Every structure is written in structure tokens, then in C-alpha cells.
Amino acid sequence: MRIACPNCNKEYKIQDEKLPVGKKIAVKCPACKNRIIIDLRSKSDQKKSPQASNPDEKQNTAVSFNKKSLSGMTLKYGILRTLGDLPVMPQIVQKAQEILANPDSDLKELSRLIEIEQAIATRVLKLANSTYYGMSGKVASVQHASVLLGYKTLGELITLAGISGLLGRSLKGYNLNSEELWRHSIAVAIGSRIIASRKDPEFGNEAFFAGLVHDVGKLVLDQHVYQRKDDFEMVMGDGQQTFLNAEKKILGFDHSEIAFELCQKWQIPSNQRVAIRFHHYPSKSKGHELAYILHMADCIAMMNGYGTGNDSMMYEMEEGTLEFLCFQDKDVNAIRSQVLESVEKMLEKMPAA
């Protein structure tokens, strides 16, 4: 059984055979010496005699995790062993990214990609006509779009059109409807590009794609979070914990670790993969610039209301992020309004699939 001390949050694993089933016991936290109450009674017994008439006891009751469910490395390896069941990146998106990354490729290769996929072509056309791309209503065909918007932008349109079905899903474990993850992903993609382009305009497309898929780990973890809904509610019940912290406490790892593995399977280049791995704590990335960019864009998306749940306002930008990227507070405000305006323009023609 894994428990967390309610005083110092330190987590411990206690061998199940050492625990007296059906009883309530007290142990001392080895780290802070706080007295921890562990309630091992069944849920129905706990209901019959609600714990802790004494507020002190209530406060010291340990956060314990469902011992029937797997967690930590066992669960992580279990998920990774079934790589074949993980979400598949649409082939068209993979192809478009390959073409964009190859300096010798050209517009013809991209156009050929969508010729056979009518549904994608329709979405590309719709998106090309959004005010975001400045061509409102003027683009009549995909060929026309490629001439007016250029090769890189066409690649981006194919990517967006191809991936919207994957990111536009509802996630019941995370409590997200089908629009929320999509809007958040678009906001982080746009923010990442705006931030990256301030550093180096060439860097914009790479940052856009990494921002778009940065939270794909949630697609994989959703069913496992859902199965442990009670544990998540218990950990997050006091409103003091983010979903990210709860993932760590309950599962033993978070969605960025799973996203990293998934991106490996999708053959996403290492620079983007590492950035996605550290998008919540870029200071651990050993100075990876794109990780800081994704983190800043993620926080800006949440500040703008494009979050992924009720706890969005609790996420804070990691200390040192602005200094690392050589930005000041006034830059955050400017980028924030730029993102807000751009996301609305893009989403008007591109709701989730």
C-alpha cells in the first residue's frame, strides 16, 4: 500500500502483510515525525462509523491509494508493454511532418498527400479560409491554398486537419469535454510558435507541432485516471493539489512521461520529444529551450482560460522561466493578448472533429 503523509506529503510504501486489515492504526512519519492515521476499514465500515470526530485525527489521516490498482513502474511498464494499443498518430500527419522536416521536399509532395483524403482536404480548405490565415473566404481549392499560403503553412493545415480527431476527444478521467483538450492544444501550439518566433523565426513550425501534441499523454492515461477516480477525488478534494501532482501521487508518474514514450513511437524528433517530456518542469531539462517555450505557452494558455480542468489556475510558471528565455513581464502580457486573438481566429473555422 502506498500512503502520503498529510503533513509533509512524503510518500511511503508499506508492505501489505504488515497492515492489520479492517483496523485503524497510527504510525509516525519517518520524515516529519507527524502522527499519521491509516484507516484500513472497508468503505462501508468507514461510512457506518465516520472517521475522526476529533479534528486532529481527521487532519492526520493518511492519503492512501487503492491497493487493488497498479501504480508506479508496474503500471507504467504495463502501459508501455501495450504500445500497440496506444493512440495512433494519423499517417497523414506523420507524413506531413516528415515532408516539412526535409529541406529537399516541395509543395507537390504535400499537395499529393491530401489529394486522396477528401475529409482532410475539406478541413484544410475550411481552415485556410479562417481569419487566422488572413484569407477569409478567398481560398477556393487546396491548390489555391498552397499558392496563397505557401508550403510551410499548407503543412501546418494538413497537420491540424489530420490531428483534430485525436485531440478533439472527451476525456472522462480528466473531466474534459471534446472541445477542451483541442482548444488547449491549439492555444499552446500558437503560443509556442509566437514565443519561438521571437527567438528565431525558423524555429516556429517545430514549436507549433510540439505545442499541439504536448498533452497527448492524457489520452493514454485517461482510462487509468478514470479507474482511480475516487483516489483522485480524495487527493484533490481540498483544492490544494493540481491534477499533475495527483497523477504523480496516485499513478507514480505523470502524463508528460507517457507523452515522451508515445512521441518516440510516433518517431517525433528528439528535440520536440524532450521538450514535451519536461513541459511542466523545464528546469529539469538541462537547459532545453523548447521545453521552456512549451512551459511558458502552457501557462499562458491557462491564464487565457484555455486550460484543461478546474485546477488550471493553480499551475504556476516555474521560477526562472522568463529569465531563461530573456523575457520580462511586459512580454508575457503582449504574448498573452496575441495568443488570445489568434486562437479565437483559428477556432472559428476549426472546432474539434
Ligand SMILES: [Fe+2]
Ligand atoms: Fe501537460
Ligand SMILES: [Fe+2]
Ligand atoms: Fe498543457
